Amino acid sequence: MIVLSHVSKSYGDICALDDVTVSVSKGEFVFLVGPSGAGKSTMLQLLYREEVPTEGSVVVDNLNVTRMSRRHVPMLRRKVGVVFQDFKLLDSKTVYENVAFVLQVTGAPAPFIKRRVPQVLNLVGLSDKEKSYPEQLSGGEQQRVSMARAIANSPRIILADEPTGNLDRDSSWKIMRLLAEFNRRGATVLVATHDWPIVDAMQKRVVEIEQGKIVRDDAQGGYSGSVSSDRAIGR
């Protein structure tokens, strides 16, 4: 589903990713961990072509992202749902409108939108907040709206960049459970996170990046390699 081979990305003198090769199969759930500035965000950005690699190739769902012309970028992005730490909701629109917006701008027919929005809001447990504005919601609720928005187009891949970075424990768990639920329904999910208790508890595939290099790739592991052997202790 996702193949990065020998990918490097540098911004001037700063090297964000250094010869990274990794692949993710269809239906996998992968945690991307590592210290801030290690290159996790850059890696996700390469997948929805917010960034283009300096070297190497990126293939997402059989599309060669590296050689893709600008005209085809929208097609790629419709296959990829992205969730951000800061939610990126439109404050002037209601919950319903925020979700409907992505369907409208990608040209979905109105009857479909009417059916689809309540569906995804129900999935994230916010059916009763349709008419609320983002600022009337808690952080966790806002992130769930942004997740409803990310899956509205039924993307095959979901990328989450620190989705729980601004949330309390309880809300964080809700978000992660939702991501796992999307994964169970068939989406390939990549989550960049610092949230070690959750990573430790979920025991999914963990790819650890440090200074732009992959230093660990456990098929089933915890947040930090050294602790993953006796993961019960945590860190």
Place this chain on the structure above:
Amino acid sequence: MLKGDIAEVFRLIGRSVAEGLKSIWAHGLMSLASVGTVTVSLLVLAVFLLVAANLSYVADVLESQVEIVAYCNPEFDRQWEGELLDKVESIPGVGEVLFVSREDALDRLREQFGSQADLLSAVEEDNPLRDSIEITVTDPDRIEEVAAGVSEIESIQDVAYPREVVQRLYSVTEALRAAGVALVFLLAAATFLLISNTIRLTIYARRDEIEIMRLVGASAAFIWGPLVVEGLFLGLIGAGLAGAVVSWGYADLINSLQLSLPFLPLLDTEPLMGNLIQLLGIIGAFLGLLSSWFSAQRYVRI
């Protein structure tokens, strides 16, 4: 499939127009400033064009009134008058031809002197004037050629025509045209900057929305559509205002000028105004499209 595509295009256009207009409204002051510059720029342009058009009209009128006067030999025998006129008329480029006898010429002079006509009493006994032919030309550009042809006729002693007046008028009209073109480019540049800046403001105000559109895979046309429509309408509104002001002002000016300077040749409001308003509309729309397209290309990454 095709039907769906067409529906899609209409939806895209509809949404672009709705969003573009909403944005103009939302940016009250900035939109007003843009429309204002478009209006002022196009107004200056219009005034310039009107002055140029009228000057060139005046030049045309004067040019067409410019005539060659061919003076006959003092010994010219008037029984050959018809023959002489035939010769002159056979020269290519000659329009109308009028024979003015020396007596007629003296009468005209007397008329021009009016109350001081008695000054002419000294010359009345022995009229020093000569018979002459007044020749208009079909094309003012050929006046020299015609004059040369006329001067070759045997009974013609010399030929006079106001060469300098014509040439001066030409150079004034030319200079005016050149200045007009330069000014138009300058004003167009100013308008371009203001509209593209307004669009940039829209892009800034909608940056969150635009970012989400990009991230979820909205097409470039979908993102740029409203911006381009906004620019187009700013240009068109500005042009409309300029057109209204100018057509009202010109009609007024013509009326008062024709009262005080009735002999001044001025162009009528129609079809001049119709053409001018069309031109302003086209320029306004073009500038609006161009500058918003530029901003969209430049400030919205896909």
